[in-house]
Amino acid sequence: MGDIKISVIIPVYNCEEYIGTTLKSVINQNFTDYEIIVIDDGSTDNSLNIIKSTLKGCGVRYKIIHQENAGVSVARNHGIEVSEGEYLVFVDGDDYVLENHLSELYVEGYDFNLTRFAKKHDNELFKSSYFNQSIISTDDFIRKELNMEILFNFFQLAYRADIIKGYGIRFTPGVVYGEDTEFALKALIFGSRIHISNEITYFYVQRSDSAIRTTEYRRFDIVPIFERLANFYRINGKNNLANLIVYTRIPKAIFGNMIYFFYSCYGFDEVMYVMKRKNLFSKLERFRGDLKSKIKIKLFLSNPRLYYKLWFKYKNSID
Known part of the structure; x- marks a missing residue:
């Protein structure tokens, strides 16, 4: 895996309005030795051109993969396959991260590292769970999630790549709701400890066009x-x-x-x-x-x- 500490995997499908902001937030990190992997899942808008122009000359190692439309799970799995980092981090193509996102997520010696996120919907902001400890066992964390004692999303974690690849953990193709939770809860049983940062570094933007209806x-x-x-x-x-x-x-x-x-x-x-x-x-x-x-x-x-x-x-x- 060379000297790449983190692979940031970003699936994109018709995100021309947002992907530029997303990529710029990932480029402008106070962290080095990472790569950006963007998988264009057969976008029919201008997303691919924006991806290419934004990443060109950005100073960060990157890979751009174009595939026929196969869904977000296949796109993320494609990113895992070509990744070279010690840890895997996932960012969606219409969200954004703060400049300390990767530095908070890279803590050596842990199977998983976690930061908090905030969900933005219109003018409302919902913050994920605060933890009173800096280290938690994966078993305790899973129990908290299954008991619905915490607000958690899979993109809060940095996953040790050798766990994901060694145990063949992948996103289930064809699943459009909950595939990310399944991925995280499968991966977690193969580790022992999670390092926790209570910094909010990821912003999940819920668009009005993605309402429950x-x-x-x-x-x-x-x-x-x-x-x-x-x-x-x-x-x-x-x-x-x-x-x-x-x-x-x-x-x-x-x-x-x-x-x-x-x-x-x-x-x-x-x-x-x-x-x-x-x-x-x-x-x-x-x-x-x-x-x-x-x-x-x-x-x-x-x-x-x-x-x-x-x-x-x-x-x-x-x-």
Whole structure:
């Protein structure tokens, strides 16, 4: 891997409005010895030309890969294959990072390094979880995520490349929602420690054109992803984590996304129809987690329509 400490992998599809800002933020780091790998996933706009003109003469090593449109998972996997860095860092083509992003993410001796992020939506800013420790075991971190005790996104981590490549961890092609969470939670079981920086260095920009309506009911697609992850954990001797997924994370994801759809003004009958068609009620019944969630789920299952009416009347008190 030579002297390249970090490979920054950036998938791009029709991001002409944003990719210039993204690339400039990655170029202007107070860090050296890194490479930028941009994978153009068959863009039909001017993205590829902007990528070439922005990176030309930038002073940072870079690779530009153009592939036929195959989706973000295939693009990221392509970037992993050609990367040469000691750590892998992922940035989306419409987000941006601060100048200390890579310097905070490069801490030798750890399997993973983590910084915080902020999600920007219109004029609102939502910050990811603050940690009271600078080092956490991967097992503890996974448990916090599966119990939904932390707000986490896969791009917060720098991944040791030999773990990703040595264990063949890849993004699942064809999956359009939750593939990044699956990738991170698979990779984490093969390490032992995460170094944590509480600096906010990544800005995830949620565009108005990516609102929930454009994704229909894809939020429920996280369920088969977690089922696949539970099987992966069992195969690798992590039965306790697999059970945590089945009996806590999946039911919480179902219930939380159901409430999200109600907030987004989806009709009760429509949401119930989709949940029945996807066989989500039986999976919701498995919940064995905290008492507060257990009471809410039990009340809902006993009379979904009544629960919805009460929720609608007292939105901020029972959800």
